[in-house]
Amino acid sequence: MLVYIVKRLLLLPLLLLVFSVIAFILIQAPPGDFVTSYVAELAASGSSMDRLQIDALRELYGLDRPGYVQYFKWLSRILQGDLGISLDFQKPISELIGQRLLLTVILGLSTFLFTFAVALPIGTISATRQYSFFDYFFTVFNYVGVATPTFMTALILMWLAFSKLGITITGLFSPEYADAAWSFGRVVDLGKHVWLPMVILGLDGTARLARILRANLLDELNKPYMEMARAKGMPEWRLIIKYPVRLAINPLVSSLGWYLPLIFSGSLIVATVLNLPTIGPLLLRSLISQDMFLAGSIVLSYFGLAVIGTLLSDVLLAWLDPRIRMEES
Amino acid sequence: MSAETESKTENIEVRQAGQREDADAISVAPNWKLVWWRFRKHRLALVAGVLLFFIILIAGFPGFFSTQDPSQSDTTGSFMPPQGIHIWDDGPAFFAYAANGARNPRTLRMEWQLDESQKVPLRLFGRGYEWKVLGLFTTDIHLIGLVNPDEDKPIHLLGTDRLGRDQWSRLMYGTQVSLSVGLLAVFISTVLGIFLGGISGYFGGLADMVIQRVVELLQSIPPIPIWLALSAALPRTWSVTTSYLAITGILALLTWTTLAREVRGRFLALREEDFVVAAKLAGCRQLRIVFRHMVPTMNSHIIAAVTLAIPVMIINETFLSFLGLGLRPPAISWGVLLQEAQNLQSVALAPWLLLPGVAVIITVLVLNVLGDGLRDAADPYH
Numbered sequence: 001m002l003v004y005i006v007k008r009l010l011l012l013p014l015l016l017l018v019f020s021v022i023a024f025i026l027i028q029a030p031p032g033d034f035v036t037s038y039v040a041e042l043a044a045s046g047s048s049m050d051r052l053q054i055d056a057l058r059e060l061y062g063l064d065r066p067g068y069v070q071y072f073k074w075l076s077r078i079l080q081g082d083l084g085i086s087l088d089f090q091k092p093i094s095e096l097i098g099q100r101l102l103l104t105v106i107l108g109l110s111t112f113l114f115t116f117a118v119a120l121p122i123g124t125i126s127a128t129r130q131y132s133f134f135d136y137f138f139t140v141f142n143y144v145g146v147a148t149p150t151f152m153t154a155l156i157l158m159w160l161a162f163s164k165l166g167i168t169i170t171g172l173f174s175p176e177y178a179d180a181a182w183s184f185g186r187v188v189d190l191g192k193h194v195w196l197p198m199v200i201l202g203l204d205g206t207a208r209l210a211r212i213l214r215a216n217l218l219d220e221l222n223k224p225y226m227e228m229a230r231a232k233g234m235p236e237w238r239l240i241i242k243y244p245v246r247l248a249i250n251p252l253v254s255s256l257g258w259y260l261p262l263i264f265s266g267s268l269i270v271a272t273v274l275n276l277p278t279i280g281p282l283l284l285r286s287l288i289s290q291d292m293f294l295a296g297s298i299v300l301s302y303f304g305l306a307v308i309g310t311l312l313s314d315v316l317l318a319w320l321d322p323r324i325r326m327e328e329s
Numbered sequence: 330m331s332a333e334t335e336s337k338t339e340n341i342e343v344r345q346a347g348q349r350e351d352a353d354a355i356s357v358a359p360n361w362k363l364v365w366w367r368f369r370k371h372r373l374a375l376v377a378g379v380l381l382f383f384i385i386l387i388a389g390f391p392g393f394f395s396t397q398d399p400s401q402s403d404t405t406g407s408f409m410p411p412q413g414i415h416i417w418d419d420g421p422a423f424f425a426y427a428a429n430g431a432r433n434p435r436t437l438r439m440e441w442q443l444d445e446s447q448k449v450p451l452r453l454f455g456r457g458y459e460w461k462v463l464g465l466f467t468t469d470i471h472l473i474g475l476v477n478p479d480e481d482k483p484i485h486l487l488g489t490d491r492l493g494r495d496q497w498s499r500l501m502y503g504t505q506v507s508l509s510v511g512l513l514a515v516f517i518s519t520v521l522g523i524f525l526g527g528i529s530g531y532f533g534g535l536a537d538m539v540i541q542r543v544v545e546l547l548q549s550i551p552p553i554p555i556w557l558a559l560s561a562a563l564p565r566t567w568s569v570t571t572s573y574l575a576i577t578g579i580l581a582l583l584t585w586t587t588l589a590r591e592v593r594g595r596f597l598a599l600r601e602e603d604f605v606v607a608a609k610l611a612g613c614r615q616l617r618i619v620f621r622h623m624v625p626t627m628n629s630h631i632i633a634a635v636t637l638a639i640p641v642m643i644i645n646e647t648f649l650s651f652l653g654l655g656l657r658p659p660a661i662s663w664g665v666l667l668q669e670a671q672n673l674q675s676v677a678l679a680p681w682l683l684l685p686g687v688a689v690i691i692t693v694l695v696l697n698v699l700g701d702g703l704r705d706a707a708d709p710y711h
Contacts, residue, residue: 146697303550
């Protein structure tokens with residue numbers, strides 16, 4: 001187990017290095033360099049920079065040097081914890097991203113837990129009561145859940161809440177806590193707001209996972225060991241939960257590898273519609289205003305989240321399934 | 330023996346012959362026929378197939394189904410709610426109620442009232458604006474048209490948007506773009522997936538190693554931020570067609586990996602099969618072995634995979650355009666249409682702007698059901 005985790009951990013830096021190259025290429029993609037647009041930005045807002053300052057900035061980012069030099073300068077500054085400054089906000093990027101990143105992780109993890117908490121019972125009941133009303137209801141529900149883009153669910157719920165209940169359901173905090181420092185009250189307030197984006201974001205995943213579980217469970221339910229256990233007088237529900245469900249869950253757990261990263265990046269769209277203070281809307285804004293260092297840092301954070309998500313699910317899978325542990329070590 | 334009983338025995342004989350033929354038919358039927366017979370039993374998928382046919386019809390001839398030029402704006406006709414069609418008025422009829430709008434002097438918004446005393450008579454195959462059939466010739470015939478196009482104001486079945494453009498007609502044209510983006514992107518990623526997966530599985534060795542590492546890398550990249558960043562980097566000066574193609578390419582770039590993996594897995598298994606060895610011994614060139622002997626064995630799987638991949642692409646394009654980084658106006662896609670409904674204010678004031686989303690849901694639903702049916706039918710020997 002330990003060997004397995006260490007092996008995975010050793011791969012991490014390599015993967016992050018490749019990702020940093022991709023993020024850097026994205027930063028460089030738009031025409032013109034960072035300082036030119038910075039100067040233009042300043043000119044547009046009425047202030048200006050003298051020649052020396054501009055040259056100093058060019059020197060700092062190595063803009064007159066070849067691309068790979070620029071990349072290594074950028075990378076070494078990131079490794080020292082300096083993500084650069086945002087053109088648009090005129091603030092250090094780490095300051096802008098910090099808390100939003102935390103909220104993105106909180107939203108992602110709670111969505112993840114919600115999905116499993118709901119998909120497991122739905123999948124199990126659909127399979128054990130195959131062709132019942134419940135099964136049909138959830139089959140339809142699952143199809144619609146998969147077919148509805150998350151932002152549509154968000155928009156429709158937002159509209160219904162506004163027109164029927166007269167409340168606006170945007171944001172992750174009440175106004176009085178939006179910019180406040182962390183306190184117990186703020187955590188409670190977050191808990192009151194996080195459930196809606198969580199449900200919206202988890203709907204699609206819940207539908208998919210419940211369908212996978214149902215199909216796997218149906219295969220298991222006709223196996224001879226079920227008859228055997230029944231013949232021995234085991235109560236039906238205990239039997240189902242103890243044997244076939246545990247077997248059927250395995251493919252589900254291996255889907256964790258792609259599911260958790262998917263939630264993190266998928267939350268971008270819901271967050272934009274619901275105006276959540278996560279990194280998603282910030283990425284969108286930075287891309288539209290061509291604030292490329294901010295955009296690159298956020299893309300890099302998404303990569304980081306994806307890598308951590310994959311790592312988490314690998315560990316979870318190894319913990320749940322002894323075969324993987326044995327094979328790898 | 331009477332003529333009647335004679336014909337009965339004849340009937341039985343014919344039926345028995347028919348059954349014999351059925352049995353024979355199964356043993357000699359080509360693969361696609363077996364797939365079709367199995368698919369036919371899946372009622373829901375059949376219904377989905379029929380619906381898809383109509384959706385494709387709309388995508389092919391959006392002008393015929395629309396009622397107005399989709400880009401024609403009218404500042405005095407903004408935010409008109411859906412007018413709807415009525416087919417019963419103390420007897421079969423075909424009309425819509427006229428809508429009267431006036432600007433609210435305080436909010437400066439148009440406010441609309443349906444006038445039930447004023448009926449706008451409609452007809453099928455009426456005449457309207459001119460549109461091009463498949464880009465070949467022009468006609469002015471539409472599925473639904475006004476009886477008196479010169480006197481009555483145009484009707485808006487699904488209302489109008491901020492600029493007073495007819496949402497129904499825009500939805501029809503959006504169908505063409507959204508569906509074709511999905512198809513084209515899936516086509517590119519399928520070709521890439523079969524080609525690279527095929528090389529990987531057939532040749533193995535170094536090529537396999539490299540391709541598999543690339544696949545793993547691409548699969549661990551979160552797609553949405555990358556798509557956003559890449560589309561944001563597209564020059565704003567590009568024409569509608571160029572950026573349409575670029576967006577399609579961007580979508581296909583990260584999605585070929587799943588199919589490549591599947592194809593590789595099957596190629597690894599097939600490589601050792603007798604018929605492949607036989608083809609090799611018969612002196613077939615490698616390309617011929619791959620494309621003539623190996624790829625056809627997984628045709629049905631590929632078709633099912635493609636059908637299930639199209640809806641994913643359609644949703645992705647909708648995401649991108651909805652966020653303002655996909656297709657750009659004047660291009661019309663479902664995502665572009667939904668951009669109008671991006672915030673609570675516009676949705677609260679004009680909820681019908683959400684209707685293009687219903688088109689997305691229906692199309693994706695239809696393609697998913699059809700794809701599931703195809704996937705179940707794809708392996709007729711099981």
